[in-house]
Amino acid sequence: MQTISVSLGARSYPIHIGAGLLGDARLYAPFAKGKRVAVVTNPVVAPLHLENLQRALEEAGAQSVPVLIEDGEQAKSWASLDRVIEALLAARLGRDALLVALGGGVVGDLAGFAAAVYQRGIPFIQVPTTLLAQVDSSVGGKTAINHPRGKNMVGAFHQPLAVIADVATLDTLPDRELRAGIAEVIKHGFILDLPFVAWLEANIEKLLARDRAALEYAVQRSCELKAQVVAADEREGGRRAILNFGHTFGHAIEAGAGYGEWLHGEAVGTGMLMAAELSARAGTLRRDDAERVKALIARAGLPLRGPKLAIERYLELMQVDKKTEAGKVRFILLDGLGRATLRGDLDERLVRESIAAVQ
Numbered sequence: 001m002q003t004i005s006v007s008l009g010a011r012s013y014p015i016h017i018g019a020g021l022l023g024d025a026r027l028y029a030p031f032a033k034g035k036r037v038a039v040v041t042n043p044v045v046a047p048l049h050l051e052n053l054q055r056a057l058e059e060a061g062a063q064s065v066p067v068l069i070e071d072g073e074q075a076k077s078w079a080s081l082d083r084v085i086e087a088l089l090a091a092r093l094g095r096d097a098l099l100v101a102l103g104g105g106v107v108g109d110l111a112g113f114a115a116a117v118y119q120r121g122i123p124f125i126q127v128p129t130t131l132l133a134q135v136d137s138s139v140g141g142k143t144a145i146n147h148p149r150g151k152n153m154v155g156a157f158h159q160p161l162a163v164i165a166d167v168a169t170l171d172t173l174p175d176r177e178l179r180a181g182i183a184e185v186i187k188h189g190f191i192l193d194l195p196f197v198a199w200l201e202a203n204i205e206k207l208l209a210r211d212r213a214a215l216e217y218a219v220q221r222s223c224e225l226k227a228q229v230v231a232a233d234e235r236e237g238g239r240r241a242i243l244n245f246g247h248t249f250g251h252a253i254e255a256g257a258g259y260g261e262w263l264h265g266e267a268v269g270t271g272m273l274m275a276a277e278l279s280a281r282a283g284t285l286r287r288d289d290a291e292r293v294k295a296l297i298a299r300a301g302l303p304l305r306g307p308k309l310a311i312e313r314y315l316e317l318m319q320v321d322k323k324t325e326a327g328k329v330r331f332i333l334l335d336g337l338g339r340a341t342l343r344g345d346l347d348e349r350l351v352r353e354s355i356a357a358v359q
């Protein structure tokens with residue numbers, strides 16, 4: 001087992017990474033002993049892992065109740081949040097209760113937000129079961145639901161007490177979901193770590209074949225990189241925005257195509273192509289490095305073309321991006337491969353050309 005620490009003073013927490021951790025009572029005991037626990041999950045993950053998790057909680061000295069939400073991005077909604085709150089109240093859970101999020105990023109984001117607002121905030125643990133959730137969404141304390149006008153438009157920063165990332169859970173993940181998770185792994189290399197890009201270029205086939213050691217390293221390195229950024233800028237006053245590389249275009253792709261058509265990671269993959277194209281056109285990334293970005297995304301089996309929306313529609317959808325400042329959309333550019341920078345001064349013509357080049 002590898003353990004990484006997210007250093008946030010009194011809100012610091014461990015990320016445990018390894019195979020077979022989900023059923024290990026020792027990892028829950030420090031937080032769950034003597035507690036009443038609600039396990040938020042969905043009908044896809046529950047049959048795979050709920051029993052094992054509840055047994056571990058019982059061994060750790062906790063009593064638990066399951067709370068099921070529907071599967072899919074549409075579950076990040078007011079209606080699902082209401083259902084979770086209702087279930088917590090019906091179970092008479094108080095402020096001393098603990099919430100456990102068992103599932104992918106959808107469960108983690110929704111359950112984390114429920115924990116942030118239930119009785120003004122209760123603690124929670126992330127047990128991510130998708131690659132995307134293990135390398136990204138379970139770490140850093142961003143929780144949210146979607147609004148019809150934009151993704152993640154209602155949410156809170158609420159750090160978990162711990163993240164327990166069991167890479168064995170990835171065995172059952174559909175291939176498409178695995179590739180979507182690889183997009184966020186690759187993102188960490190592109191923005192922060194050139195040697196990790198080289199490692200990915202050498203090991204991408206192993207990741208696609210679900211080689212345990214390769215997956216464990218990819219999760220570990222991604223979490224190390226993300227933890228450093230979060231520790232330096234928890235609430236995204238500046239630097240943390242680089243974690244959104246590819247996301248400004250990606251959110252427009254997701255919303256423009258209709259939530260659920262494109263997976264989040266797929267949209268981020270194509271969004272990174274647009275952002276790399278924009279970086280090349282703005283002169284911050286060499287053309288051969290932009291080709292390296294494209295080659296790795298292609299080898300990960302991610303889509304290489306954005307949906308055929310009018311460019312105006314892309315621009316309109318990008319306006320709701322949370323990085324927008326004084327009405328101007330800001331972009332994360334690659335400042336060479338392995339480095340990223342936030343820019344709000346780009347000529348709109350370059351943005352239009354970059355979208356068109358990847359459509």
Ligand code: NAD
Nearest residue numbers: 044104105106107129130132133136137142169172173264
């Ligand atoms: P998801 O939660 O929808 O999971 C993908 C699918 O895999 C679902 O059908 C799920 O039920 C299923 N699944 C989960 N674990 C499984 C397993 N072990 N075996 C088989 N199937 C399994 O999607 P996701 O990609 O995990 O997360 C996407 C969400 O994460 C988006 O809403 C995105 O906005 C959010 N996100 C949040 C952050 C953050 O910092 N909070 C970062 C990145 C993404």
Ligand code: GLY
Nearest residue numbers: 140142240243244
């Ligand atoms: N996924 C972007 C962030 O956590 O900041």
